[in-house]
Amino acid sequence: MVRFENVGMRYSAGPEVLRDVTFELVSGSFTFLTGLSGAGKTTLLKLIDIAEPPSRGLITLFGCELATAKRTIFPALRRRIGVVFQDFHLLDHLSAFDNVALPLRIAGRREGEYSHDVEELLTWVGLGDRMTAKPPTLSGGEQQRVAIARAVVARPDLLIADEPTGSVDSEIGARLIRLFAELNRLGTTVLIATHDRTLVERTRACEMRLVDGRLVELRAARP
């Protein structure tokens, strides 16, 4: 599904943010990416989402080696990935409903086809009565749930999330993790970046730990 081989990344002439990162996410896996702030988690997620090219090394996504692939296929690859951004990246002038429906519209689906799915999903994340609300009127936790609903609504092959439970209370957090687990059960590969150890310990998922841009630990899923 995702393979990194000796990937290094630096922004402009700055220091390397990621160094010699090598790992593989197999299809259907559920993995946590952990590490302190500044360890390189967000950068690694950006590389997976084809938001930035690596400075060195090879990245293979859905069997496609990005360095040699034509850029014209990138949009199709990106549509197979659901992303929960750390700062949500919601469009303030669109309602919660329209924000969540964005990936479906990009995929060319009509409103009549997806409105039921979007409403059901928003209800599931506890925003059934906030569908028409615009992001600036939502709390941080509500915005995060909208961002998560947007990431999962198109049933992506790969879901990557950057601190997805950072702005919600523990009950909502547990509910969101259950949502991710349910998606994973249906076949979506999940990679969640977090520094919340409790969240990691509570589940039996794989863990990749980054320290100063290096992948120092790879823990397989516990039985």
Place this chain on the structure above:
Amino acid sequence: MSPGDRFMPREKGAAPLDVVIAVMAFLAVLALGASLVAERTAVGWRAGLAGKLTVQILPPAQGAVNEGLQRETDAALDVLRATEGIAHAEPLSEEEKLKLVQPWLGQGNLVADLPLPQLIDAEITPGADLDLAQLAQRLKQAAPDSVLDDHSHWIARLRELARSVLWTAYGVLLLIAVATAAAVSFATRAGLRAHHEMVALLHQMGAHSGFIARAFEWHYFRSALLAAAVGAGLALIMFLAAGGLQFAGVEAVPFLPPLALKPAELPWLLAVPAAIGVIALVTARLSVLAVLRTIY
């Protein structure tokens, strides 16, 4: 429903840009309308003079002036009416002659004391092959003080004048069109800079360049079209008012043709807002695609 209907925000602070587009559309419609009026007037002038002859009988230097004038006028009329190819020949009445000199000499007694030449208007039968040199010679024999004027000199001068007026109008129109295109392009690019994050987000979510460009281009097309329609509408009202003045017999600017447009010319003015809308659409598309090329 276009993608832009849902993606683009109702922009705040875009009013000054809309005003710029409306003003440019107003000026462009004025320039276009003026060039249409200039063209029509030039054609009218030429058509008014073409196919007409004027015979001028100068007052004789010796003898009785009035009798001499009348004799030569009758002789010239006989020649003209007997000439094949002359459809109609008629001397101007005293009132008509006085009316012609009135703008220069006024209505005082001065005019009454001056011996005015007699003028004969003649119309050439359309398509007739008239030998003007021979006619002039025959007129000279019958009326020695006659001068034949076929207006060719004036027609040539008018043709030159009309050409100058037309090219000037086209030049002004071109300048305004370039300025309008630049203003619309600037307005569109300024708007797009404010939406850079949205472009980047849609791109990151896997939207094709064409999808993102469509979301923006239709939005800017409609905004520019609306603003340009307001500007063009105001200019149109001005032309209609000028038409109303002409209909009421009021001469807004002496000696200049009225700025009124014919109904058949009005559709040309609709091309201005449409062209401005297309400029905005193309600019928006090219700008979005340029931004997308800079994103990985």
